[in-house]
Amino acid sequence: MDVQLILIIMHIVSYTSVNDAKLINEWERFVKFGMKPRGIDRNIASSWARSRDLGINPYKCVNYAELSGKELQERISLRDSYLKIITPYLEKIHRAIRGEGYLLYYTDELGNVLSIVADDADLAFFEKHFYFKKGTSCKEELTGTTAASLVLTDRIIVSHMSSHKYCLQLKNTTCSALPLSGENNEFIGIIGAALNFKTTNKHILGSLLSAKMGIENQLRLLSQNNELRVLNDYYSNFLGMTSDATIFVDYSGNIVNINRKASDIINEKSSRIIGKKVTDVLNFPAVLFNDSATDFTGNSCFTDTRDKKTGYSFSKQSTFFRCTTNTSEDINIIIKENNSGKFFKPVKKTEAEYTFNDLIGNSKLFSDIIELAKKASESNSNVLITGESGTGKELLAHSIHNESCRSGKPFVVVNCGAIPCELAESELFGYESGAFTGAAKKGRKGFFEKANGGTIFLDEIGEMPKALQTKILRVIQNKKITRIGGNKEISTDVRIIAATNKNIEEEVTAGNFRNDLYFRLNVIRLHMPNLLQRKSDIILLAKHFINKHIQPGQRIITLSKPVVSILKEYNWPGNIRELENVIEQALVFIGDETEIGEKHLPESLKQISKSTRVVRSGSLYEDEMRKVQKALKKADNNISLAARILGISRNTLYKKIKDFGIDCSKS
Ligand SMILES: Nc1ncnc2c1ncn2[C@@H]1O[C@H](COP(=O)(O)OP(=O)(O)OP(=O)(O)O)[C@@H](O)[C@H]1O
Numbered sequence: 284m285d286v287q288l289i290l291i292i293m294h295i296v297s298y299t300s301v302n303d304a305k306l307i308n309e310w311e312r313f314v315k316f317g318m319k320p321r322g323i324d325r326n327i328a329s330s331w332a333r334s335r336d337l338g339i340n341p342y343k344c345v346n347y348a349e350l351s352g353k354e355l356q357e358r359i360s361l362r363d364s365y366l367k368i369i370t371p372y373l374e375k376i377h378r379a380i381r382g383e384g385y386l387l388y389y390t391d392e393l394g395n396v397l398s399i400v401a402d403d404a405d406l407a408f409f410e411k412h413f414y415f416k417k418g419t420s421c422k423e424e425l426t427g428t429t430a431a432s433l434v435l436t437d438r439i440i441v442s443h444m445s446s447h448k449y450c451l452q453l454k455n456t457t458c459s460a461l462p463l464s465g466e467n468n469e470f471i472g473i474i475g476a477a478l479n480f481k482t483t484n485k486h487i488l489g490s491l492l493s494a495k496m497g498i499e500n501q502l503r504l505l506s507q508n509n510e511l512r513v514l515n516d517y518y519s520n521f522l523g524m525t526s527d528a529t530i531f532v533d534y535s536g537n538i539v540n541i542n543r544k545a546s547d548i549i550n551e552k553s554s555r556i557i558g559k560k561v562t563d564v565l566n567f568p569a570v571l572f573n574d575s576a577t578d579f580t581g582n583s584c585f586t587d588t589r590d591k592k593t594g595y596s597f598s599k600q601s602t603f604f605r606c607t608t609n610t611s612e613d614i615n616i617i618i619k620e621n622n623s624g625k626f627f628k629p630v631k632k633t634e635a636e637y638t639f640n641d642l643i644g645n646s647k648l649f650s651d652i653i654e655l656a657k658k659a660s661e662s663n664s665n666v667l668i669t670g671e672s673g674t675g676k677e678l679l680a681h682s683i684h685n686e687s688c689r690s691g692k693p694f695v696v697v698n699c700g701a702i703p704c705e706l707a708e709s710e711l712f713g714y715e716s717g718a719f720t721g722a723a724k725k726g727r728k729g730f731f732e733k734a735n736g737g738t739i740f741l742d743e744i745g746e747m748p749k750a751l752q753t754k755i756l757r758v759i760q761n762k763k764i765t766r767i768g769g770n771k772e773i774s775t776d777v778r779i780i781a782a783t784n785k786n787i788e789e790e791v792t793a794g795n796f797r798n799d800l801y802f803r804l805n806v807i808r809l810h811m812p813n814l815l816q817r818k819s820d821i822i823l824l825a826k827h828f829i830n831k832h833i834q835p836g837q838r839i840i841t842l843s844k845p846v847v848s849i850l851k852e853y854n855w856p857g858n859i860r861e862l863e864n865v866i867e868q869a870l871v872f873i874g875d876e877t878e879i880g881e882k883h884l885p886e887s888l889k890q891i892s893k894s895t896r897v898v899r900s901g902s903l904y905e906d907e908m909r910k911v912q913k914a915l916k917k918a919d920n921n922i923s924l925a926a927r928i929l930g931i932s933r934n935t936l937y938k939k940i941k942d943f944g945i946d947c948s949k950s
Pocket residue numbers: 600641642643644670671672673674675676677678679783784824827859860863
């Protein structure tokens with residue numbers, strides 16, 4: 284059995300062994316007299332309290348919300364690819380236990396039941412008595428504490444729950460429910476089983492667990508297949524366009540496509556090369572292709588290097604490097620990014636690489652943030668960095684650490700969205716020797732211990748499961764951690780910088796992010812502007828990336844006039860990361876030329892830039908934006924004056940400037 288499986292099993296919360304009479308007694312004391320339940324699992328006690336606070340009447344029939352027929356169809360078609368994998372698993376389990384009265388179901392990530400497998404009589408029974416059918420919701424605010432509601436709130440595996448439920452009506456049913464993870468470990472819903480009587484028979488949990496693993500593996504394969512299909516089209520287009528010898532490799536270093544010129548240099552047919560490791564075909568350092576997705580050792584797979592002798596040059600987050608072969612012809616190797624657009628999954632670095640000098644930009648909005656960030660470096664307070672994807676949040680976190688008195692101490696990056704929930708606790712807090720079978724003999728430090736004296740960067744904090752949020756909150760409050768399987772508290776001196784590209788306030792309002800944790804993190808708030816809000820920096824950044832990615836000894840490369848206007852006009856949904864990729868790719872295409880022209884830009888950018896030009900020109904939006912820009916110009920960016928010219932209030936003008944992403948800096 285592998286460690287992951289063991290860890291998953293560790294996190295199962297089983298509700299079969301408790302003394303039922305005592306439990307009912309605690310429940311009655313709680314619902315009748317509001318007395319704190321004694322000896323009850325923490326997840327349950329919290330859920331009971333929430334159910335009470337939500338005003339759920341424990342003696343009444345459970346409330347149910349139901350999706351309309353149209354909404355249900357929409358949710359089903361949205362989750363069609365999942366359902367095609369999940370439902371057959373439920374059917375398989377059901378075939379093995381037919382006649383035992385089980386109802387098996389899948390809910391989406393919001394708790395809407397999208398698939399049910401049961402005998403007709405059981406189906407009818409559950410619908411009649413519990414109103415459980417396709418389209419009903421399993422949310423805690425409707426049903427009170429149930430197995431499914433606990434998975435939704437705490438992402439734990441719940442086994443054989445009956446008397447622990449909040450509503451009396453449900454206490455005679457037995458339910459088990461498990462969270463399902465998608466290809467990027469995101470929560471995608473629940474599979475569960477319900478039975479209309481109390482039982483301690485455990486075989487159903489094993490079946491559900493193996494279904495969970497089977498489903499999650501298949502989902503990963505499905506996403507890889509889809510990705511490959513899309514990529515193949517992309518590669519074929521790309522390879523047809525470039526005259527350079529080019530090889531595409533995937534994240535693990537396997538060759539996915541190759542053009543004629545490259546296969547000629549290697550002197551082998553492309554059909555014999557595709558699928559092989561690039562390191563087997565070319566003399567190349569294999570270490571580049573270690574997949575850090577499953578690597579928790581702290582090694583990152585890319586380092587900044589320019590090796591003049593071998594001709595390999597590559598950089599962190601680079602998609603491209605050039606390899607000089609022994610025939611003295613260069614081969615371009617392009618590494619495909621993973622589908623989240625990033626190379627690293629849960630990156631575990633212990634050193635901050637960037638400083639404020641690496642952050643390029645002169646616009647007012649950006650300079651203000653940098654100034655604030657420099658002040659933040661002087662303090663020890665927690666920092667919350669928000670902003671769209673690719674706006675430089677991680678760079679900023681590195682820079683703050685390096686500028687602070689903690690520089691030189693560890694800087695540990697934790698991608699909260701990429702740690703499987705089941706592993707998160709041991710990753711963050713470590714474990715003692717013998718904490719579980721398969722654990723390292725000496726035990727292991729968690730990220731918080733590794734970061735001691737330095738900074739921990741909790742990236743993508745908005746993706747952090749709720750159960751983990753509670754644990755992080757406790758560490759922030761107590762400044763102490765306890766390893767799994769250990770009983771001593773270890774003091775930690777760690778500065779926390781968190782980042783998210785989600786609207787964190789909305790997440791708090793929606794109940795997905797803990798309010799108290801939000802307040803603890805949001806001590807210093809830095810919001811990174813998107814690229815549209817700092818238009819005057821676009822060309823500066825483009826030039827910076829040309830210098831960054833140019834080959835050593837290569838001639839000076841400039842941007843043509845049309846490219847300058849496309850870059851300025853494009854709406855940059857991927858922000859600076861996208862701009863960097865565009866420049867990098869243009870440098871691949873440019874060959875011997877010295878000016879980046881329209882033809883060197885990716886097709887998508889050309890098309891989107893054309894379409895935005897068409898859609899926006901002459902539109903009300905464009906007219907309005909021009910008016911605002913004109914007034915600002917006339918007023919030399921004096922807001923009060925510009926507002927007067929336009930005949931609107933200063934506040935309205937500020938709002939318009941923000942909406943249109945107009946850069947008011949005087950650059
Ligand atoms: N001001 C800047 N100057 C130079 N390069 C930058 C700047 N900001 C971002 N970059 C580059 O843009 C890319 C994305 O930056 P980063 O990873 O910090 O973004 P992010 O906001 O953390 O994105 P995500 O939310 O997707 O994680 C990096 O390759 C970085 O080198």
